Amino acid sequence: MVILRTENLTVRFGALTAVDRVNLEVQAGTVHSVIGPNGAGKTTLFNSIAGEVRPVSGRVFFLDRDITHLTVYQRAQLGIGRSFQRTNIFPNLTVFENVWLAAFARVRPSSLPAPVPRHRLSELKDRVYEVLGEVGLADRAGYRAAELSHGDQRLLEVAIALGLSPKVLMLDEPTAGLSPEETRLMMGVIKQLGRRYTILLIEHKIHLVMEVSETISVMHFGRIIAQGPPEEIRKNPAVQEAYLGRR
Amino acid sequence: MAKLRQRVGGFIPWAVLVILILVLPDLTRPTVATEVWVFAVLALAFNLLLGYTGLLSFGQATFFGTGAYTAGLLLIHQRVHPLAALAAAALAGGLVAAVIGYLCIRRIGLYFIMLTFAFNLMAYFIVYQASSITGGVDGLPGVPRPPVNLYVLTWDIRSGIAYYLFVSLIFLLCAIALKKVVDSPFGLVLQAIRENEARAAALGYNTAAFKRVAFIISGAFSGLAGALYGMLFGIVPIDTIYWVTSGNVVFMTLIGGTTSFFGPIVGAVFFIWLAETVSVRWERWPLIVGLVFVFVIFFFRGGFVEVWHRAYGLLARLTQRGQPKYGHSKD
Numbered sequence: 254m255v256i257l258r259t260e261n262l263t264v265r266f267g268a269l270t271a272v273d274r275v276n277l278e279v280q281a282g283t284v285h286s287v288i289g290p291n292g293a294g295k296t297t298l299f300n301s302i303a304g305e306v307r308p309v310s311g312r313v314f315f316l317d318r319d320i321t322h323l324t325v326y327q328r329a330q331l332g333i334g335r336s337f338q339r340t341n342i343f344p345n346l347t348v349f350e351n352v353w354l355a356a357f358a359r360v361r362p363s364s365l366p367a368p369v370p371r372h373r374l375s376e377l378k379d380r381v382y383e384v385l386g387e388v389g390l391a392d393r394a395g396y397r398a399a400e401l402s403h404g405d406q407r408l409l410e411v412a413i414a415l416g417l418s419p420k421v422l423m424l425d426e427p428t429a430g431l432s433p434e435e436t437r438l439m440m441g442v443i444k445q446l447g448r449r450y451t452i453l454l455i456e457h458k459i460h461l462v463m464e465v466s467e468t469i470s471v472m473h474f475g476r477i478i479a480q481g482p483p484e485e486i487r488k489n490p491a492v493q494e495a496y497l498g499r500r
Numbered sequence: 501m502a503k504l505r506q507r508v509g510g511f512i513p514w515a516v517l518v519i520l521i522l523v524l525p526d527l528t529r530p531t532v533a534t535e536v537w538v539f540a541v542l543a544l545a546f547n548l549l550l551g552y553t554g555l556l557s558f559g560q561a562t563f564f565g566t567g568a569y570t571a572g573l574l575l576i577h578q579r580v581h582p583l584a585a586l587a588a589a590a591l592a593g594g595l596v597a598a599v600i601g602y603l604c605i606r607r608i609g610l611y612f613i614m615l616t617f618a619f620n621l622m623a624y625f626i627v628y629q630a631s632s633i634t635g636g637v638d639g640l641p642g643v644p645r646p647p648v649n650l651y652v653l654t655w656d657i658r659s660g661i662a663y664y665l666f667v668s669l670i671f672l673l674c675a676i677a678l679k680k681v682v683d684s685p686f687g688l689v690l691q692a693i694r695e696n697e698a699r700a701a702a703l704g705y706n707t708a709a710f711k712r713v714a715f716i717i718s719g720a721f722s723g724l725a726g727a728l729y730g731m732l733f734g735i736v737p738i739d740t741i742y743w744v745t746s747g748n749v750v751f752m753t754l755i756g757g758t759t760s761f762f763g764p765i766v767g768a769v770f771f772i773w774l775a776e777t778v779s780v781r782w783e784r785w786p787l788i789v790g791l792v793f794v795f796v797i798f799f800f801r802g803g804f805v806e807v808w809h810r811a812y813g814l815l816a817r818l819t820q821r822g823q824p825k826y827g828h829s830k831d
Contacts, residue, residue, distance in 0.1 A: 303702065329704030341702075343695040346688075354692050355703050357685055364709035366686035366717070417703060 256281040256451055257302065257333075257421050262311035264294075264301050271297040273475035274311065279421065279468075284447040286454045286462035289472035290495060295455045296338055298472070299425050302453075303335050304328045316420070329358065334419025336410045338426045338455075344399035348390060348409055349381060351398050355416025356380045381416065388412045388442055404435035411442065415450075422450045428461060440465060459496055463487065471495065513762045517675070520769070521668045530660035531732065532776040536769050537671035538728045539752065543764035544678050545721035546749045551758035552682055553714045554694030555605075558613050559620035560722055560749045562600065563593040565627065565741025567723025569634060572643045572736040582648050582657070586670070586727050593723015594716045596623075601715030605708055620743050627741050640736040667728050674721055679761060681717060690714055751789060755796050757803025766804045 257279040264272040271294045279285045287295050300306040302313055304325040312321045320328055329335075334355075343351050356377050361369070385391040388408045393401065398409060407427055414422055427443065428436045444465045446452060456462045462469060462483070469486045471479040473495040479486055486492055524533040542564055549555040567589030574580045574588055604615040627634045634640055645663060648655040657663045681687050692700045693707050701707050730736040739745060748771065756767020771789065778785040800806045 305698075305702075325698075325701045326704050326706050329702055335702055337699075337702075341696060341699045343692050343699065345695055346691060350688060354688060354700070357689075358703040358705055364686075364706055364713050366681055366684055366713065369685050413699075413703070 254281045255279065256316060257453065258314040259298075259302065260312045260314065262298070262301060262308050262313065264297050264306055264308050270475050272301060272308070275472075275475075275477055277470060277477065279451065279453055281451050283467040284443070284452045284454060284465050285468045285470070286456055286466040287470045287472055288456055288459050288462055291457055293457075293472040294475040295457070295472055296425055297475075299335070299423060299453075299455055303333060303423065329417065332417075332420030333423065334414040334417035334421070335423040336414045336425055336427060338429050340403070340406045340410055342398045342406060342409055342413065344397070346398060347394065348385070348396050348398055348401065348412075349394040351409060352381045352384050352412050352416040353377060355413045356384070356418075359417050380418075384412050384415045387415060387446065389438075404431055404438070407431060407435070407439060408442065411439075411446075415446070420451065421453060422446065423453045423455075425455045426457065427454075428456065428458065436461070517672070517762075517765070521672070525661060525664055528773065528777060530664045532772065534660070534664045534667045534732050535729075535776065536772045537667050538725050538732060539749070539772050540765045540768040541671050541674045541725040541728070542722055542749055543753045543756065543768045544675060544761075545718045545725065547753050547758055547761075547764040548678060548682065548690075548714055548718045548721075550750075550753060551760075551763070552687060552694060553690045553711060554697075555711060555714070556613050556750070557604075557616045557715075557718070557746075558750065559600070559616035559618075559623075559743070559746050560718075561741050561743060561745035562616075562620045562623045563597050563719040563722035564726040564729070564745060564749075565623060565736075566596045566719075567593040567726030568730040568736045568740040569627065569640060569726075570723065571727030572640045572730040573633070575643050575646070575731070576640070579644070579646060582646055582666075582731065585731075586724055589727030590720040590724040593726065594720035597719020597722075598712070598716045601712050601719070605711045605715065617743065617746070620741075620746055624738070624741050624743065627738060634738075635736075637738055639738050640730070641734070643730045643734050643736060645731050645734070663732065667732070670724070670728060674724065675765070678721065682761060686710075686713075751793060755789075755793060755803055757800075757805035759802045760805040760809075763803050763805040770804065 255278045259275055259277045262272055262275045263270065275298055287298065289295050297306055301308050304323060308321065312319055314320065315331055315333060320331065343354065360373065360377065382391055385394055388411055390405060390408055390412060393405060398406065401409060411424060411427055414424070424443065428439050431439060440461055443452065443454065447465055454462060454466065466483055469481065469483055470477050471486060471492050478491050478495060479489045524536065542560065546557065546560045549557050570592040571585040571589040574585050600616070600619045604612050604619070607615055628636055645658055648657055648666065655666070657666045689700065689705055689710055693710055697707050726740055729740060752767035752771035753764045755770060756765065757763025774785060774788060778788060796803055802809065
C-alpha cells in the first residue's frame with residue numbers, strides 16, 4: 254500500500270528549481286531513503302511534503318487524500334511526524350515535556366484550555382516513557398533539553414517525532430553533526446524503529462542507508478535520477494556518477 | 501520525599517504573598533496598597549503573553565481601560581452589583597482582546613508589537629472623542645462602590661481598608677486561576693510556542709489559535725484589573741487607556757522577572773510603591789525606575805526573581821545540598 258505519494262511536485266526559489274517534477278511513492282511499513290549530494294533538494298522535497306514550503310505545481314497525497322493545500326499543523330494531525338536537520342527542540346523545557354507535547358498533540362490539539370482527564374494524563378505519561386525508552390533517553394527525562402549533548406539532542410529530535418505516533422515518520426538527516434560513534438547509535442535506533450514505523454529518511458551519506466532501507470531514491474539537481482532497492486542503487490551508473498564522480 | 505519538598509516549596513511563594521497582603525496596609529496608605537494588587541493582576545495577565553507565550557503586547561492598557569470604563573459606566577448608570585461589574589469588565593476586556601488579538605496575531609515580532617500599540621492609540625482616541633459618554637480627558641467621575649451583597653451577608657467595601665481586602669481577595673483568586681492556566685497542558689503548549697513556534701506547529705498545534713486564546717485570557721484579566729482600579733479612586737481617569745499605562749506594565753513585569761510566575765507581582769509591588777511614595781517626595785522618581793531598569797537588564801535579565809534564585813543557588817552550593825549538576829556535554 255502506498256501511504257505517501259507526490260505527483261510531479263515542483264518547488265522553485267526564484268530562478269532555482271529546487272525540486273523538479275518529483276514522483277515519489279512511499280510504501281507503508283518500509284524504510285524509504287532519499288539520498289543525494291548536498292544541495293540536491295532533499296530537504297526542500299521534505300519541507301514541501303510536511304507543508305512548510307509551498308510547491309509551484311504538483312500534488313502531495315497522504316493515504317490517497319490530497320494534502321497539497323493543508324497547513325503544517327493539519328498535516329501533523331493527519332499523522333505525518335517529522336524531525337529536522339538542524340536540531341529543532343524546545344530548549345528550556347525538559348526532555349519529558351518535549352516529548353509530552355508531541356504525544357499530547359496527537360491526543361487533543363484543540364486550543365481550548367479545558368482540563369485533561371486524569372487517566373488520559375497517565376496514558377500520556379506512559380507513552381512518553383515508552384518513546385524515551387525507544388531512543389534510549391529514559392534516564393534523561395528530567396533534564397532541560399538545552400543541557401543534553403548534541404548526540405542526545407538529535408535522539409530527542411527523533412523522540413519528539415515519535416511522540417506523535419505518526420503514520421509516517423520523516424527523518425531529515427538524523428545523523429547530521431554526529432560523531433562516528435553517535436552515528437552508529439542513531440542508525441541502530443532507526444533500524445529498530447523501521448520494524449514498527451513507515452520511515453522516510455533523508456541522508457547524504459550513502460553508505461549509512463544501504464543497510465536500513467528497503468527502497469532508496471537518489472536525488473540530483475532537484476530530480477530523482479534513480480530509485481530501487483539498495484543493491485540496484487549501488488550498481489546504478491548514474492548514481493555512481495552523481496556521487497562518486499565528484500570524488 | 502523529593503515530591504513532598506517540591507510541594508512544600510510550591511507553597512512558600514503563596515505564603516509570602518498572604519503575609520505581604522496582611523502587612524502592606526501597615527507600611528503604606530490603603531489606596532497605595534490596593535493599587536499594588538490591582539496592578540499585580542494586570543502584570544500577571546500581561547506576563548501570560550510575554551513570559552509564557554513570548555508575545556510582547558504593547559497595548560495592555562486597551563483592555564485595562566476597556567474594563568475600567570465598562571465597569572464604571574455600569575456602576576454609575578445601572579448601579580449593578582460590584583461582582584457583576586467585574587464580570588462585565590472581564591467579558592469586555594476579553595471581547596476587545598479577541599478582536600484585536602485576531603488582527604495582531606497575523607503578524608509576528610516587531611509588527612505584532614507595533615499593531616498592539618496602534619490599537620491602543622486608537623482606543624485612546626475613541627475614548628477621548630466620545631467625551632459625552634466617557635468624560636473625555638477629564639475622566640469618568642462618580643464611580644460608586646456599592647456593597648457586595650452575597651445573599652447570606654452583605655460586605656460594605658466603602659472604607660479604604662475594606663476595599664483593600666476585597667481587592668486582595670480578587671487578586672489572590674486571579675493569581676490562583678492564572679497559575680492553574682500556566683500549569684495546565686494548555687500552558688505548556690504556550691511555552692512550547694514561546695520556545696519554538698515552528699516546531700509546535702509541526703507537532704500539530706494550531707499555534708495562532710493558541711495565541712489568540714492566550715490573548716483573550718490576558719485581556720479578560722486585564723479588564724478585571726481595570727474595573728478594580730476605577731472602583732478604587734471613584735473615577736476612571738483617561739490614563740487607564742493611555743499607552744503610558746501599557747508601558748508601565750512592561751516595565752514592572754521586566755523588572756520583576758518574566759521567567760517566574762511570581763516575578764510580575766514583585767515588579768508591581770516595587771513599581772507602585774516607588775511611584776506612589778517616592779513621587780510624593782521627589783517628582784523625578786521615574787529616574788529611579790530608569791536606573792533600576794538599566795541595572796536589571798545588564799545584570800539580572802531574569803528580574804528581581806533572579807536575584808532570589810542566584811542567592812538560593814549560592815546558598816545551596818555552600819551547604820552542598822544543591823541539585824545535582826546535569827551537564828554531561830560531550831561537545
